[in-house]
Amino acid sequence: PTLSMMERVSSMACLLLAFLVLLPACNALDERSILVDIYTSLTGPSWSSQGLWNTAAPHCTWAGVACANAVNVSGLSLSSLNLVGTIPPSIVGLGRLEQISIMYNPLLVGSLPAILGNITTLTLIRIWNNGYSGAIPYSWTNLVNLVTFDVSSTPLNTPLPSYFGELVALPKLYSFIVYDCNTGGTIPPFRYSPMLSYLRLSGNNMLGTLPSSIGLLSSLTYLDISYNNLNGSMPIEMANLTSLQSLDGGNNKFDGTLPHFFGNMTSLQFLTLGPSNRFTGTIPASWANMINLE
Numbered sequence: 001p002t003l004s005m006m007e008r009v010s011s012m013a014c015l016l017l018a019f020l021v022l023l024p025a026c027n028a029l030d031e032r033s034i035l036v037d038i039y040t041s042l043t044g045p046s047w048s049s050q051g052l053w054n055t056a057a058p059h060c061t062w063a064g065v066a067c068a069n070a071v072n073v074s075g076l077s078l079s080s081l082n083l084v085g086t087i088p089p090s091i092v093g094l095g096r097l098e099q100i101s102i103m104y105n106p107l108l109v110g111s112l113p114a115i116l117g118n119i120t121t122l123t124l125i126r127i128w129n130n131g132y133s134g135a136i137p138y139s140w141t142n143l144v145n146l147v148t149f150d151v152s153s154t155p156l157n158t159p160l161p162s163y164f165g166e167l168v169a170l171p172k173l174y175s176f177i178v179y180d181c182n183t184g185g186t187i188p189p190f191r192y193s194p195m196l197s198y199l200r201l202s203g204n205n206m207l208g209t210l211p212s213s214i215g216l217l218s219s220l221t222y223l224d225i226s227y228n229n230l231n232g233s234m235p236i237e238m239a240n241l242t243s244l245q246s247l248d249g250g251n252n253k254f255d256g257t258l259p260h261f262f263g264n265m266t267s268l269q270f271l272t273l274g275p276s277n278r279f280t281g282t283i284p285a286s287w288a289n290m291i292n293l294e
Helices: 005-041 089-093 114-118 138-142 164-168 212-216 236-240 260-264 285-289
Strands: 065-067 073-079 099-110 124-132 148-152 175-179 198-200 222-224 246-248 253-257 270-272 278-280
Touching: 005 073, 005 089, 089 114, 114 138, 138 164, 212 236, 236 260, 260 285
Parallel strands: 073 099, 099 124, 124 148, 148 175, 175 198, 198 222, 222 246, 246 270, 253 278
Antiparallel strands: 065 073
């Protein structure tokens, strides 16, 4: 006998209900398996602290794992664990991952993990005090939701890439930091960035001039280019940085007269042009406009 329309609808409803009930359990199993793969790929048994990883405990209780709910991983902090190895491609399966921090793992060497560029949900990448070297991956220009980019005290020993402008122009990027990474080389041209407020490129032994395209970063409130070997005059296009509150250009080799156009920066509170620079002349009268300077 054939099923009536009512029976078929009832059967489909039961199947849908079963799917919805089982889906979280399936997702939990998938995300747990991915975390175990990360643990294995980064020689988890040798970690300095196990923090419940690869145990029967719910994966959202493992040290450094944050979940938006009881299932989906939203944050991953792998810090001070003596990591060795590479991040596996399976990490892309963490479909709601927003933040990843990899810090204080000096034995973690090789290239920065290009695979992170495939996780377009990321809003934060923080990589400090690791052994990574080489160029910032081009794939990271795909991170359209990135808000915070922070690579610090990591020996990249490679100049900022030609696509640097694409990185700083990511549509939601608020903070871009490459600090104490010994990049050398020059600063590539900037692109217009609608959201970028915080830019730190200090301590990198960079050479050459500050690009005039710095004037495209009109939302900047903080700029630190100190402890490099930048030379020449500061570009007049910096006059466009009218929202700037803090500028540190100290310990470079800038020369010429003190920039009169700094007088346009009426929001400026902190200004450092200290040792090693070679400015000449007197303090411009226009600097009297910087009424918020401390």
